[in-house]
Amino acid sequence: MAMDDQAAGQPRETKEKKKKQKKMKEKKQKLSKTQEENTAKGANDTSENDVKPPETSFPPTFSVSEIKNKQRRHFMFLKFKMEKRKEKLALKKKRKKERAALGDNAPPKPVPKTIENQRVYDETTVDPQDEEVAFDEGTDEFSSYFNRLINPKVLITTSDRPRGRTVKFCEQLATVIPDSHVYYRRGLALKKVIPQCIARGFTYLIVINEDRKMPNGLVLSHLPNGPTAHFKVSSVRLRKEMKRRGKDPTPHTPEVILNNFSTRLGHSIGRMFAALFPHDPQFVGRQVATFHNQRDFIFFRFHRYIFKNEKRVGIQELGPRFTLKLRSLQKGTFDSKFGEYEWVHKRHEMDTSRRKFHL
Numbered sequence: 001m002a003m004d005d006q007a008a009g010q011p012r013e014t015k016e017k018k019k020k021q022k023k024m025k026e027k028k029q030k031l032s033k034t035q036e037e038n039t040a041k042g043a044n045d046t047s048e049n050d051v052k053p054p055e056t057s058f059p060p061t062f063s064v065s066e067i068k069n070k071q072r073r074h075f076m077f078l079k080f081k082m083e084k085r086k087e088k089l090a091l092k093k094k095r096k097k098e099r100a101a102l103g104d105n106a107p108p109k110p111v112p113k114t115i116e117n118q119r120v121y122d123e124t125t126v127d128p129q130d131e132e133v134a135f136d137e138g139t140d141e142f143s144s145y146f147n148r149l150i151n152p153k154v155l156i157t158t159s160d161r162p163r164g165r166t167v168k169f170c171e172q173l174a175t176v177i178p179d180s181h182v183y184y185r186r187g188l189a190l191k192k193v194i195p196q197c198i199a200r201g202f203t204y205l206i207v208i209n210e211d212r213k214m215p216n217g218l219v220l221s222h223l224p225n226g227p228t229a230h231f232k233v234s235s236v237r238l239r240k241e242m243k244r245r246g247k248d249p250t251p252h253t254p255e256v257i258l259n260n261f262s263t264r265l266g267h268s269i270g271r272m273f274a275a276l277f278p279h280d281p282q283f284v285g286r287q288v289a290t291f292h293n294q295r296d297f298i299f300f301r302f303h304r305y306i307f308k309n310e311k312r313v314g315i316q317e318l319g320p321r322f323t324l325k326l327r328s329l330q331k332g333t334f335d336s337k338f339g340e341y342e343w344v345h346k347r348h349e350m351d352t353s354r355r356k357f358h359l
Contacts, residue, residue, distance in 0.1 A: 115295065120356040124264040133267070140268070141225050145203070145275040152276055154180035154204040155197050160187055163213040168238055170208055172320045176289060176302050177276055178253050180206075190219075190334050198224045204276060205334075208233075218324065219334060220272060226332035227342065229272060231298075231324040239319035246304050246316035252285025253278050254302070260293040265343055266359035269298075269326065287318070296357050298324040326359065 064080060067073040099106040111117065126133055137143065144150050154177050156170050162184070174180045185193070190207065197205050202223055209217035215236050221228040239245055256277050261270035273291045286305035291298055300322050306314040329343040343358075350358065 115355055118355050120353060122263050122357070125262050126264055126267045133264075137271075140271070141222055141227060142271045142275045146271075148279055150203060151278060152179065152203045153201055154206060154276060155202045156180055156182045156206045156208070157185050157193065158207065159209045160185055162208075162210060165213055165236075165238070166208055166210045166215050169215050169236060169320060169322075172239060173206070173208075175249050176254070176320075178251070178278055194221070194223065194333050215322075221334050222272060222275065223333065226330065227268070227272070228330040228332070228334045228339070229269065230327045230330070232327055233322055233324060235321070235323040237319065237321045242317065242319045242321070244317075246318050249287055249302065249304070249318050250285050252282040252287055253280065254285065254287035254289045255281040255283070257288060257290040257292075259291070261291075261359060263357075263359060265326075265329065266293060268329070269359060288315075293359050296325065296359050298326070298359075300324065 064073055064077045067076060137146070145152065156174055156177075158166055158170055162170075170182050174182050190205075194205060205219075205221040205223060207219040207221075208215050209219070211217075215233050218231040218233050219228065220231065239248070254277065256274055258270045258274060261267055270291070270293075277289065286307075288303045288305065290301045290303065292301070293299075302318045302320070303315040304318055306316055308314055325345075326343075327345050328341055331340045331342055345358075350356075
C-alpha cells in the first residue's frame with residue numbers, strides 16, 4: 001500500500017512542477033515583450049528629439065554613508081566623486097565652446113564667491129582721497145618719518161634667556177631690516193630698555209617672545225611716542241628650513257610692499273611696518289619685503305627679483321618667513337599695567353562671522 005501511495009503521489013508532483021514552469025515561462029515572455037516595447041519607444045524618442053537621457057548610476061535618494069562596509073563605502077565615495085568631477089569638466093568644456101562661438105558677444109565670466117569678496121562692509125574702510133584721513137596721516141606719530149625728517153633705526157631684542165632658534169630668528173630679521181641691531185635683554189625690564197633706546201636714537205623696539213623654544217610673540221613699539229603693537233607669531237621658517245631658497249640677502253635697502261590694509265586700524269598697522277625701512281629703496285639689490293594681509297593674518301615674505309629676459313621676471317625667496325596676527329594696539333610706549341589700548345582683539349566677541357575682518 002505504501003508503494004502504491006508513492007506511485008500515486010509522483011504524477012501529482014510532476015503536474016504541479018509543469019504548471020509552475022509554464023507560469024514562469026509566461027512571465028518571462030511578458031517581461032521580454034515589455035522590454036522590447038520600451039526599447040522601441042526609447043529609440044523612437046531619441047530619433048525624434050536626438051536627446052539621450054542622462055545615465056545615473058546612483059538613485060536620487062542614495063547616500064554613501066548608508067553603506068556599512070568601510071571599503072565598499074570608500075570605493076563608492078571615490079566613484080561618486082569622479083562622476084561629479086566628470087560632470088563639472090563636461091559643463092566647463094560646453095561653456096568654453098559657447099564662449100568661443102559667441103566671441104565678443106559672450107557674457108562675462110562669473111566671479112567665484114570667496115570669503116574675501118563676500119566680506120562684511122566695515123565703516124572704517126579708508127578712502128585715500130578722504131581729507132580726514134590725510135589730516136590724520138599728517139599729524140600722527142609716523143608723520144616725521146613720512147616727511148623725511150628722521151631715518152629709522154631699529155633695536156631687536158628677545159625675552160629673557162632665549163634659545164637658539166629665537167636667536168637665529170632675530171639675527172635673520174636683522175639682515176632684512178636695514179640699520180637694525182640685535183641686543184640681548186640680560187634680565188632688564190622693558191620700561192628700563194625703552195629710555196635707553198630713546199637716548200641712543202632708536203626709532204623702533206622689536207621684542208621677540210618665545211614659548212617652548214619657539215618664537216610665539218612680537219612686540220613692535222614705535223619710539224619715542226608709540227604706538228605699540230602686540231602680535232602673535234606663527235609658522236616661522238628660518239633660511240635653513242626653506243627649500244629652493246636663494247643666497248643670503250645683500251645689505252641693499254629692500255622695497256616694501258603692503259597689501260590689503262584697508263581699514264583705519266589696518267592703515268595704521270601698515271604705516272608702522274613701512275616706517276621700519278628707509279625711504280629710498282636700492283633697486284640694484286632687487287630685494288622686496290612683503291607684508292600681505294589676508295583675513296587678518298599678516299604674511300611676511302622676503303624675495304629677490306630674477307630678470308630672465310626683457311619680458312619675464314621670476315622671484316626667489318630668501319627668508320625668513322613668518323605669519324603675524326594682531327592681538328592689541330596700545331597708545332604710547334609699552335606699558336602693560338597702565339597703558340591705554342586703542343584696540344584689543346576679543347575673540348569671542350569679535351569673531352562672530354567668518355566674513356568680518358578688522359584690518
